[in-house]
Amino acid sequence: MPSTNMNVGRQIPRVLIIEDEHQIQRLLKITLEADHYVVRQAYSGRTGLIEAAAFRPDLVILDLGLPDMSGLEVLKRLREWSGVHVLVLSVHTDQSEKITVLDAGADDYVTKPFDPFELTARLRVLSRRQGSAVEAVVVTFGNVKVDLSSHLVTKHGREVTLTAMEYAVLHLLVTNRGKILMHKNILRTLWGPQFESHTNYLRVYMRRLRQKLEDQPDQPAFLVTVAGFGYRLNDKAPPINDGARPDLSPTGT
């Protein structure tokens, strides 16, 4: 994917918001400026594409319901020449549209009504990824350390034994941490194109990985499911469920 807008050396990330609702535009601007982004706004797909070329944003927030063209169309045209990270805003109703959009090269999505902090957290993940040209060799999440050069995985300092395929799945998640990895893409990469729809394979492997790496395999904090799409390695897992975390009684019934 061409990455024409790696603005090396520039410190303040630029965000382009393509959204036709003025009120949401205003709110996003306030939220993002408080988070020290430089914000540019476009109210239609057409102007969004022009701004993407002129303003050279590091990140694009794209609403799927635009008046002049579909968000998918905007994304496809943008992807013809730019590898800029795109976060999609959508309403909950259309699952298949979200799948199509992620397939067309969106990096992440947030469902309306969204939490502003979740949005900025996702943007931080995307902009961090943008800057990190040199991949870290050791990646840590929770008590787990993954050494990508020696393939050594430890939890609490103790080595965790993984099968080759378990490691392959983990490797893919770790190198794409913070990002949604779609079922289809994982399956295609690891098993081959004819296995794209065999999500059951992934469910089995994710369950094993969680049992080996998560503190609470049934309430994963790091290897999280993105319902209907795939998985994400949440390496900066905030304690989301504090207070309301369910009791988990392992049962064999």
Next chain:
Amino acid sequence: MTGPGPTSRPPAPRRGGGWTPALPAALMRAGIDRFAMSSSTPEKLDRPIPRPLSRQLLEAGLVIAALTALASLAPRDYRAFSLIYLLGLVALSLRLDRTALLAAAILSAVAWDFFVIPPRFSFTILDVDDMAMFGAYVVVALVTSGLTARIRQQGEHLGAARERAGLLAEADRLHRALFESVSHELKTPVTVLRTAGLALRQAATGPQAALAEEICEATDRMDHVVGNLLDQARLESGMLVPLLDWCDARDLIAAAGAAVQRELGRHRLVVEVAADMPLLRVDSPLLEQALGNLLLNAAMYAPAGTAITVRAGIEGAGRRAFIAVEDEGPGLPEAIRAKPFQKFRRGTAANPGGLGLGLSIVQGFVAAQGGTVEAGNRPEGGARFTVFLPVIRPEAPPAEAGP
């Protein structure tokens, strides 16, 4: 396409008093060119109004008379004229009804016999070959007229069906656009409220933080109501097409619990998933929402501090998977137990609020993916809602050599 709206929105339709035709405009932007389907009147749906029989018979008579006149010019080739008569009948079949066509077939046979076949101007046929020819003609003429009439009729039915299908598709498109438009218009302000509320809550201290918290709570409630209304509309319009995929029940339960985390704040959520719980073949967002609604329902009726238990496993010799939501509340009253999934039904113990759509949606969403829901009371007290889903055993991933 979810959010039709103009590029630079004029402020007037938003604030101004009175209704503005914003919706039709929005629908047009959504791709519906004809908001009013005035171009297709009901009559157009039926076959074209038939012409009176007398006119059709007159037409048939004229054609046959012309052919007969033609035949009398070459009396020696009278046998060949049977084919020309047939050609005439086929031509007539494009314009005539079944009855008129049959009449034309008989008339042509009579005319051919009387005016053309020797001896002319008499019904008598002397030649045996002529007799056989005439008999064959009568049969072929009747069959041809019958068949062509039927083919034409079927063509007309087909045309009408196609037109009806076109209209239905258009109505469906209109419905969808309307749904998306309404959905967008409801969700946008909720998004604004939620975003602003959460930001305020983080920035505020003291009583203002408490007020911001109230805003957030009210927003969540509104979000649920809007969500339920839209889901119900989706169910009733038949727009719901489940996308089935393999899911881990633990994922579903965790996601459902996270989605209603705030509402479950005063309860203890206990999750018990059997070790042999198989993968489920379901539409995970739909099932997640169904479970979320069951959890919300439990939180609404069960007293604060009690446990809400989600139990999942298999039964019926492994043929059926279940996910049950159990509470320690008062249980379902007799009146509700008969039809717990009916729309707009609410138990009396409920906190004020709620539309009574939650359980009806649960049933709709579960049924859409081939499952069933049962409601009842636990012997220990409290209600239990159980979602049953068929178990389909997936093929295991290819085995690997050891690590």
